[in-house]
Amino acid sequence: MANRNELLADLQVQAKERFLALQSTEEIKDFLKNNGAYQRDVDRIYREVKRDVRKEYTEQVEAWVNEGQSDEQIRQQLTGQLEENLREQVIVAGRQSAVNALQREVYRLMDAGVPMEKIMVECARPWADHQTVMGWMERRIAQKEEAVAEESGSNGGRILGAVILVVGLGLTFASMSSSGSSGGYSVFYGAILYGLFKMIKG
Template sequence: MVNRNELLANLQGQAKERFLALQSVEEIKTFLKNNGAYQRDVDRIYREVKRDVRKEFTEQVESWVNEGQSDEEIRQQLTGKLEESLREQVIVGGRQSAVNTLQREVYRMMDTGVPLKNIVTECAGPLADQQTIAVWIKKKIAQKEEMAAEEGGSNTGRAIGAAIFAVGLLLTVGSGGNTVFYGAILYGLFKMIKG
């Protein structure tokens, strides 16, 4: 006798075949119900099958995009394999995944010290032109500069705060305690804490 987990795994495999044969959602769910899946299993199996198929085809589309195929060529290859709305989602997802991979490669090259001109010429192509790659590079440089300024600014902020605090304290002591320079003391403390 087949245990429940084996039955569900077998049904999931068959549901995937039916999904790829372009059967409707209702046909697949009816098949699952008629072959021993409970309602909660039916919905879960269908979601998992759809997610797995989308993932597999998105990865395939990404490789086709990297080979230089156009959306129309990819669409033709997927016709009859996926229903239209899922096919379009997979094409968009695969293309975006390929662009994201290229962008990560640009950033990796920057981090390893490859000259920026080389990065632009090596990475420009059908996924991203030289201008797009230059924008990515500028964005990454701006992020690095912003992080460096924040780190440097925090030390500067603390130093300025300490100086203002010290001046406020010295003026208070210098006045013999008759005048307390609250503003300078509190502002200096605030700057030190914020910095």
């Protein structure tokens, strides 16, 4: 059995090389069948090879996205390395992976009590502007609002309203200070007005 496992492992390595050489699915599966793989092994090996290649290239695309490369630049680098359909899939997956990772980092920093101005600096990316990062901050605040509201019930309305108001004002001032001489900044009306409403209602 060990010999068969070794054979299948070797065939998987060769199948990956053929996949990266842009051989067709039929060619790769025929190669596996002709070299001793059973049909169930053929399908499994092909699936695993495709998954591994996709994962590797998705990670590479994520790194390129974080360097500030555009989809077109990434597409040019991947031309000749992947079939067109898979190439487009890894570009989308890599970009989404970069977005998700940065959003998680913003949430982590907020939960750790890092000041908003520092978060803006630490999470600056060529593809993520201040508005995007602040949008994530607002979303995180909304999530916390819901959690606080569920825990405190109606008695905590005034406290919750005050917290939302302060956060809304804080985001507004952070936006004003980060805009510098450009003069463009965001006023977080939603959080401010909602905070006032909750305070009055409470």
